[in-house]
Structure formats: structure tokens, C-alpha cells
Amino acid sequence: MSIQRLASLLLAAALCCFVVAPALGDDVLTVYSGRNESLIGPILAQFTEDTGIETEILYGGTSAVANQILTEGENSPADVFIAQDGGALGALAAADMLHKLPAATIARVANEAFVSPDGVWTGLSGRARVFVYSPESLDEHGLELPNSIHDLTGEEWRGLVGWAPANASFVSNVTAMRVLLGEEETAAWLAGMIANGVQAYPKNTPIVQATIDGEVVGGLVNHYYLFRFLAEDPDITATLHFFPAGDLGSLINAAGAAILKSTDQPYDALALVDYLLSDTAQAYFAQTTYEYPLVASVEPSVDLPALADIETPEIDLSDLADLQGTLTMIEESGALD
């Protein structure tokens, strides 16, 4: 092909890009999502289909998106913030950036542990922190299931554990540790894990994949990722271990949503939050993403211990707001190096 023809091709493509690019109107609801698109995208698309309200969605890590909103302040284009954990929502609540939600919306959530005490954010779905592991790898290395995440700093686990140190669920887990055990012990645990050759992954899914592949024996993840793999390949033997006796490794947290004070579309924003608490959306969380629904009328779909039966540490999710403090501690520990 001659250079002239390439050039005209490029020109045509360029024109296409500008002419065809959809014009974004002002009536589009802007959603900042700290949840992965693969988890929340389909139900947001369903929302647009059911209500006719158009959305544009920014995806990023929960901590990153929360920080972005904090930085943008009053100028933030965001109308709704969807977070992977209560801590990030708490951070925005502490900065007084969240709109109070109607009592009727909050009342949908069965357990009040999963809503903000001030009524400025609501949980959408519950998840437990767990240890995903492969029984074969466990036997092969002659290991026993850990009773606590503190066991994972033991020599026998050297190089065999995976974590996702930048992931929001992990960050709030560490925040909980700071609240319950104090700064020193938390920093010591992080240092112990790193000294023990913990393997870092970008997110939870690659940890599950690495566990299945035998690259690690197990890893610290949210409970639901494994079920995605099982849905496609029932022969996978990897399974979940809930740390017993209120160990920090079994923290229960909630993904949640809030409306920004700076929104110019409060009604559309509320329509989205209400939609995410509707039976339709809650059934989606239960059946498609394998999380715990938070409304009384919808049951979990997979074989999981009831939320009430998990021996989770006693903590108020709103106390997990010091995102920056935890991020700094994780960074200083060298976990991101």
C-alpha cells in the first residue's frame, strides 16, 4: 500500500472518530465506581435499560477513586460513588461530601451494620475475607490450614501465599487490623509477610488463578472470586477457608454506594441507589457475582456459610475510614515495591 493511501485511510479514520463520537449531554448520570466493571457493569447496564437513565462510568480502584473525588472536591463530576468497601465511603463521609439518603432506602438493608450510622451511605452486597487454597498444594507441602492470618508469617509458608496489597478489600482489612490490634502489630504483620516472601498480585482474581495453577498454595481474597472459576470449571478443587474465632482474616465487609453532595441530578442518583437495592439487583449480586445479598427478601445462591455464622471480628465498618493512613503504612512496609 502506498503512503498516500495510508494517509487518506488515517484521515478518514480521524474524521470518523470525531463525527461518530457520541456527544455527551448534561443529563448523563456520572458514576465513579471503585468496583471492577466485571462485577458491577452488567447491572448498571441493566439499570439504564430498565429506567432509561443514561450513565457514564469511571472505573478505578476504590482507594484511587475515593481519592480522586476528595481531590476534585466540589468540582467532581461524579453523582454516585460505588465502593468496594465501607472504609472508602467512610472517608468521604468524614469529609462531609455525601448526601443523606432517605430512610426508606436505608431501611431496605436488613442488617444495620452494613449502612452508615449517619445514613449517608448504604451497603449493596456483603463479602467475607477468606483464605482461598488448593488442598493438593497444601498436602504436597505438608502444610496445615492456618488458624489466623498471623500463622502465614511462619517459615513453612515461605513464598507460598498470595496477596493483592493495593486492592481496596485488602486495604480495609489492614485498616481493621490497625483499629483492633494497633499500628505496631499491624506493621509487624505486614513486615513479617513480606519477609516471608509473600507473592503480590494486582487483584483478587489473579490470586485465585495462581492458587489453581499451583503458583501459590493459597491467598487472601474476597470469598466470591472462586465461584466465578467454579462456574466455568466445576472440577477445580481449590476451596475456601474461613479463619476461625473472629480472626482478622475473616472480616466481613460490604460494597456500598453513596450520592455526592455536589450532584446536579439527585433524583436520578437516588433512582440508581434504590435500583441497586431492588430485588432484581440483589438477585444479580447473589446469583451472578456470588456475593451476599443485603436485603431480607433475597437469598445467597451458592453454598456458603450464612453471614451470621461467620466468626467475624467485632468492628464498626465506619471506623475503617482512615484510608490514607493505611495506604501510607502499606507503602512504607515495602509491600508495593
Next chain:
Amino acid sequence: MQLADAIRPRLRINGHHHRVLARWQVGNRQLAQAVSLAVVAVVMIPIAYLVLGAVSAGQEGIDYLIRARTLRIVGNSISLMTAATLLATLIAVPFAWLTSRSDLPWRRAWLALGLAAMVIPSYLTAVTYTEAFGPKGVLQSLLEPFGVDRLPPIKGFAGATLTLTVVTFPYIVLPVRAALLHCDRSLEEAGQSLGLNRWGVFRQIILPQLRPALSAGMLMTALYCLSDFGAVAVMHFNAFTRAIFIQTESYRMDKASVLALLLVGMTLVLLLLHSRMQIRGRHYRVGVGASRHLELLPLGRWKAPALIFCASIVFLGVVIPLLVLFKWLLGHTLTNPIQVPLNLLIHNTVGVSAVSALVVTLAAFPLALLAARGATRFNRWLVNVAYAGNVLPGIVIALALVMFATQNMLSIYQTLPLLIIGYAIRYLPFSIGATESAFAQINPRYEEAARSLGLSPWAALARITVPLARGGILAGLALVFLNVMKELPTTLILRPIGFRTFATRIWSAYDEAFLSSVALPGLALILVSAFALAIILRREEAIS
């Protein structure tokens, strides 16, 4: 001015070219200068905001700068750059020699396949290496029968070095091969007649002639290593770009700017050192010399090892990435619930790359004109600033533009124009370089003749110079197009909400282990890039 001169690759222009500008009407010169000034102003924005951001960090910033962890990042970046550049040189020189001066069978095919590593972006090569060489990867499964249960982790220094070596070695092959083809044969013959053996000829006669090409190629490789984000991010190696990205993600812009300034400083030091080390000696032939065909050296019993060497390089650079991508495409991997139609990705990627390439080419035009035809001190300064993209890694430009837009121009935050400005600053040097050298090759007398026949200066430019320089301008355009298409960090940070390209799709899919969603856009990106590269190489071929 020495620093600025270092940033910008020098181009020797015959003295008489400069007088043309003097004959331009003053108004036209001022127009070219005004447009150039506007372009340069845009380039200056990120630099200014970077400095402001770092200064606003104050004492905290200084503490952050001198703490041990930051110094370790410096050490990481330097060791990665050094290791990858040296390894790439060690591979590139024999490869260039074998494909140009030996009787290696299928030389042109080896060369093309070896250079093809350039079309695979570093993050894509890196993700395929984690699969191929990971603790339980493909290599381990092949070694299983020999009792290898697991391999040491590939992530970290080893993986980052391997990836960058493989993706950058073509940048050394190209100039070295060109230099080898232009070596003065008579010198070698003289050496032989004075009793040097083949190795002696290579070491004492050929190698010294290669030094300018080698140093240019190695500089390019070193700059690439410092600014690369994809390989270090995938390989979890805490070099500068990754550390800056982590700080940017947490919106700690002051710390990110401190790191970014430090990185830019390191790049400048590297360039200064390089310009100091420039060999002043003479590398061109003085006499006319006897023109003769380059004689190909018979490899003899070294033929088999040479073939194995070339095959290994091609295997590492091209075959492994393609094999792993096909494995993911056809094998069973986790299904991504978010399906993005391939044609949307093509539309976005090709569209934004084409628009950016056009914008960059247009912005480069007046600057290239000033560079080639108007060497006043002020003009030189303008052009040197426009070359800033050479020392500003993509992640740094993106960070600075985010700070600028969020503080001053919220209306362009998260829009395509801001993304395109980011690309433009980064790749302006590519286009100025190509356009400037094309202008410099045109004898200004053609233009003068057109002027004397009554054409206005702009008409002469449009009807004589531009058509003659067309090839160079278009090569620059294709080069920018190719690079924008593969670009990752700027795209990740500056893209509009919901805007997906091949690069962002591959990135987010790999993050969540949706490997088949990595494979399809990955293969499509390689295909489109190969097409663009073929055009550039054909142009280079035509020149030489």
C-alpha cells in the same frame, strides 16, 4: 544551551540552507514563530505544573526525596536501565552483524522477524512472559519430567530486565546495521593486509566505526527503559514509573511530582553524560575510496550456532508472545462478563491514534521549518523546548496534565483533547525530527527558483518544499501513529470516562485474569502495528 542541545539529537545542516529564511517576508516568519510559540507554550505547561506540584510538597517533599525508599527507587531504575541496555547491546551487535555482513542463510527474514519485536508493546511481552516463565508456567511444565517442580519467580528485576532487553534491542540493531553497511571496506582490507585476523579486524577497525551508531542506539534504549511503564508494572518492579503511578492512583500528586521531577532529572543527567562522552573523532571516509560491493564473510562452522542465536532471539521476541496469546485465545480461561466488540476498540484506538498523529504532524510543521530554515538563537530555543517529550516519560506528562486540568481547566479534564495533548507533547520530537530531516534534504534553491518565478513564499513552500518532503513527513506521521497506538500510561490516566482502547482493554483484562480478553486485542494491536511499522521501514529502505 548545552543541556538543551543534548536533549535534541543534532542534525548537521549545510550552511547555505539558512539564508532562505532571511528572504522570507517578515510577516511569514513571524507567523511560523507565533505558531511554534503556541505549540511550545503547550509543551511548557506540564513542566511548569510538575515543578509547582513538587514545590507545593515543601519540606515534606524534601523528606520524601531523601528517604531510603526513594533512593532505592533510583537504584532500581538505574540497575534496570544498565542491565537491559547492556544485554540488549550484547544481543544487538552480533545480530546486526550477522544480518548484514555474514553469509547467514535467510538474512533478510531473520532481520525482519527480529525487528518485529518492536511492534509488541512492552506490557504485552511482559504478560506473556509471566505465563511462559512463571513459577508454574509453560517452561516449568516442559521441565516437569526432569523433576523441576517450580521455577523461581519471574516477577521483579529478572522479568523486567528480560522484557526490556527483548523489546529494546531493535533500537540498537537499526543504527548499528546501517553503520555496518556503510563501513569503509578499504580500511578492513588494509587491516587484513597488515596481519589482523577476522576478530582483530572487527575489534580494531569495525567496532570503532560503529561507536556513534552504538552510542545513539544505546542512548535510545536507556531512555526507553527509564520511561517504560508497562514492563515494570506487570513485573512488579519498583522503578520510577511504577512508583509514580502508584502515587498518582492514590492522588498524592505532591509525592508523585517529586518522584517525577527526580526521574526527569535523571534523564537529563543521562543525556548530558552522553553528550559529554560523544566521541569527537572522525568516522567518515576522507578520500573518495574505491567503491565496491560489501563482501559477505563466510560463517563456516559457526553457521549452526549463528542460526541458533538468531532463532532464539526471534523465539523470545516474537514467537513466545504470539504463542501465549494464541494459547489464551483458544484455551479455556475465565470468561470476561464485559464483552467489548473488537470493532469499537479498533475504532477508538485507530481513531485517536490517527487524530493524534495528524495533530502532532501539524504542530511539528512550523517548528521543523524553523529548525531547518531559520537558525536564529530564539528559534533554536523554541525547537529545543519542543523536544522536551524526549525527557518526559508518558506517566509524567499525564500526571502534570491532570494537575493542570483539575486546578485550572476542569472543562477539558477527562476529555479526548487533553488525551491528545498528552500524546502530542510526548511524540512531538518524533515528528519534528522526521520532518526537519526531510526539509534539510531539499535544496533550498528549488524554493528560491520558484520564488524568482513569482510564487509567494508560502506558495513556494506548499508547492515545492512540502511535496518534496512528503515522504519524511508521512514517515513521522506513521511513527507517531504507531507509538500512540501502543501507549499505555498516558492513556490510562488521561482517557475520557468509558473510553477504551486496545491498550486499556489489555491492561484491565490482565488485572483481573481475563486472559482471553488480553489475547484478542493483543493480537489485533500487533497486527495493526506491524502494518504501520512495515510502512516506516519501507520508507527507511527507500532512503538508504
